[in-house]
Amino acid sequence: xxxxxxxxxxxxxxxxxxxxxxxxxxxxxxxxxxxxxxxxxxxxxxxxxxxxxxxxxxxxxxxxxxxxxxxxxxxxxxxxxxxxxxxxxxxxxxxxxxxxxxxxxxxxxxxxxxxxxxxxxxxxxxxxxxxxxxxxxxxxxxxxxxxxxxxxxxxxxxxxxx
Numbered sequence: 516x517x518x519x520x521x522x523x524x525x526x527x528x529x530x531x532x533x534x535x536x537x538x539x540x541x542x543x544x545x546x547x548x549x550x551x552x553x554x555x556x557x558x559x560x561x562x563x564x565x566x567x568x569x570x571x572x573x574x575x576x577x578x579x580x581x582x583x584x585x586x587x588x589x590x591x592x593x594x595x596x597x598x599x600x601x602x603x604x605x606x607x608x609x610x611x612x613x614x615x616x617x618x619x620x621x622x623x624x625x626x627x628x629x630x631x632x633x634x635x636x637x638x639x640x641x642x643x644x645x646x647x648x649x650x651x652x653x654x655x656x657x658x659x660x661x662x663x664x665x666x667x668x669x670x671x672x673x674x675x676x677x
Contacts, residue, residue, distance in 0.1 A: 518624070520570065520616040525609060527570035527584060527616055534571050535562045538583060546602045547582075550638040553659045568597075572613045584613040586621055586630070592665065593631050594621055598644065605640070611647045618648055622670040629669040636662040 520527040530538065542548055542557040552561075568587035573580060582600035589595035598614045600607075614632075621627045632645040635658065642664065650666035657663070 517567075517570070518620070520620055521575065522612045522616050524575055525581065525613055525616070526573050526575050527613055528573070530566045530569040530571050530583070532563065532566065534566070534569075535559060537580060538562050538565075538569070538571070541580070541583060541601060542599065544602065546605075547599050550635045550641060551597075551599055570613075570617065572600075572609065581609050582613070584610075584617050586617050589631060589633060592633075593629055593667075594627055595631050595633055596621070596648070597632075598641075610641075610644045614644060615648055618668060622668070627670065629667050632666040634664050634666065635660065636664055642666075 517529040519529065539557055539559065539562045542551060542562070548554055548557070565585065569583050569585040571580070572582045572584055580601065581604045582598065585597040586594050587597065596614050596617050598610045600610050618630050621630045632641070632648070632650055634641045634645055645666040648668060650668040652664050653667045654665040655662050656665060
């Protein structure tokens with residue numbers, strides 16, 4: 516079972532079947548899916564398939580739904596951090612805060628050697644989040660809606676060597 520993660524302002528809890536309707540509604544908002552899921556609607560089966568990889572993000576005070584963050588295998592590239600926020604919470608720093616909790620969990624607790632983010636070239640906000648997470652670009656690959664920039668943050672072992 517994935518752990519519940521907390522930050523200064525947020526609680527990230529593992530998604531469950533009960534979250535499917537809220538996650539679908541969130542991911543199907545045009546402002547949210549613009550750079551996710553190749554801007555195609557998310558069905559029930561797809562949302563359920565993502566549950567093992569997703570945390571639901573709420574404010575620490577109260578139960579306000581903020582968005583979702585995830586960690587999933589990206590082809591043969593490695594584990595990718597994903598993040599999406601409700602439009603009313605965009606620009607608040609929550610994406611960086613939630614994604615940082617997942618990246619730290621992946622590198623420190625799960626002991627992954629690195630975490631990647633795959634960002635549409637036009638998604639300036641998401642690229643800024645990746646940079647704030649300490650990620651650096653390492654590749655550009657074709658995507659269905661244009662170039663995708665791949666960012667990576669490596670784990671640092673004792674002594675600074677991988």
